[in-house]
Amino acid sequence: MISDLFSWFGDPAHWQGPDGIGTRLAQHLGYIGLALVIALVIALPLGLFVGHTGRGAVLLVSAGNAIRALPTLGLVTFLFLLFTESTTATVIGLVVLAVPPVLAGTYAGIQAAEHDVVDAAEGIGMTGPQTLWKVELPIALPLVLGGIRNAVLQLVATAAVAAYVGLGGLGRFLLDGLAILDYTEVVAGAILTALLAIVLDVVLAALQRALVPRGVRLAAHAASGKAVAAGGVA
Template sequence: MIFAEAFAWLVDPVNWSGGKSIPVRVGVHLLFCVGAVLGAALIAVPLGLFVGHTGRGGVVLVGGSNALRALPTLGLVTFLYLITGGGTVGVLIALIVLAVPPILAGTYAGIQDVDRGVVDAARGMGMTGTQWLWRVEVPNALPLLIGGLRNAMLQVVATASVAAYVGIETLGRPLLDGVRVLDYAQFVGGAILIALLAVALDAVLAGVGKLVVPAGVRLSARAGRKA
């Protein structure tokens, strides 16, 4: 059975030592994922906050985000890898580009979803635009913003696998090698590792969300879903 063979590949001591071992590949894959999502967040969160808060450029934002989603992953990674002279920089830039749309969409949607009555009340209390952004809109937007980060992370975990095509030892290497030599146990084992990493990172971000989202906002979001 293929899953039994994949399990045997996963627990084989040979695959757990050396420069191309499972721990090394998990570490490289993890670094690319965390680096890409952090880089994308530095771009997408401020932009999403600005557009959502001011209402300016919403059409351009949606159109640009959809255009980025349509980019071919392997082609983008290969292209940026070549024009940056090889190495990891081009791959990381490609992953950042692909992670921007879900974070941007989550941030923008989170701000837009804030009850306008709450914003009007903040204005009535004499708050400035910056004050109601950070004290009212951002706290209420956090569930969707965190959701955008989680979506981006899941996408990047899967996408980082293609870095193996340009010689980087991510978890895509077992997939590539498995297909090349028809070693389906290795292929399935690599896919399992990617899935486990995705689940683990999503759980971490879900935990972060519980820590940073105010309890009142969480209760309000649950009430809205039940309604």
Template sequence: MGEGGHAVIFADALAWLLDAANWTGPKSIPVRVGVHLLYCLGAVLGAAAIAVPLGLFVGHTGRGGVVLVGGSNALRALPTLGLVTFLYLVAGGGTSGVLIGLVVLAIPPILAGTYAGIQDVDRGVVDAARGMGMTGAQRLWRVEVPNALPLLLGGLRNATLQVVATASVAAYVGIETLGRPLLDGLRVLDYGQFVGGAILIALLAVLLDVLLAVLGRLVVPTGLRVSARTARGPSRRRRRVEPVLVDSGGSTA
């Protein structure tokens, strides 16, 4: 297809996006965006509720690291559409099977980010906290977790982007997500509708990624952010982020 054909498709996509008929009714763009967001939010929160505690436990204790990495890689290899469709059929229809499938697919990046974040904490800082008389739980929540936040939040961002794209396949089982314009466009060869749906998914992914980046700036300790910027400086001599020790008052040192 030449440049002229591409221009026509993008013009059709813009026309579809600007068509007022697509912005009203039970199958409108706002409704589908809302449904898509609900599935994404439910999947990421459900995956975080499973993956974050598990990653913290394995990273803190050092037990089961090999099993965790192997299991995470196995989950990454699962076919998205096949898994969602299978769980949908096993659940007897409805939304629960689709949501479970999305949760399963969102677990690996969150699990990997949490585990890697805890493992990346400087053992010297952990030993110093132990020498100060901190218990295991205190070391975890006041030393390891604050230092692991950048990688942990990175895992959440990766999982969110993956789920935003993956939730589109829910349209295959009749759920009105943003995947519906993709399916409808392919069925009737309406490439303007197809590209318009893809643009909406991409914009939603970018918006959520920006929001999570802002959240990261709010919750990551200032010392970690400053050290990270220093490590990315022109000299690039110090590439490792310096760990931060958090005292009981929540300040950083």
């Protein structure tokens, strides 16, 4: 299998043309990018609002848990039968998958802001929106970006369902390989998907480190250290 994999990746035919790795990778990233942008437009404002005001928190958690329970392949198949349009069905299914982690990360991040800090901001005359954008959101950034990273990893793995409804992406290697019992192609598709997930996670981790203020990172490390120490004492 290992020698077959090296031969498969070494074959120039697998890197060129409409069925090549470059094209399939671009298609896969396209589905991920589109779904992520739509999910961010939906989940970020909603998470910020609920986290800041506290309104609808129970409904938010319940809805998030219910959405997580939906099987993405079944949802995409149902949407394809409903709309008879592969791209629409796939993107909606991926958006439904990406919304809960972004929503949960945003809500949890805003809620994690210490009440003393928020009270102090309000005490010096900051309005609600100013408190949210200048105090709560910077503190919440680690959890917000963590939710986005989680969503991206889930999207990378699940975007393969696009092939099931006739689209492209790395899932084509899995589906086409299974159709002709070419398990080398199947394993190659799985390896490409895993490598893409690793690369995107490393990029997002670097972006997270660049965007999160140093003071917030130090405070988060100090809080985790206290939690570990408390656990050891207990």
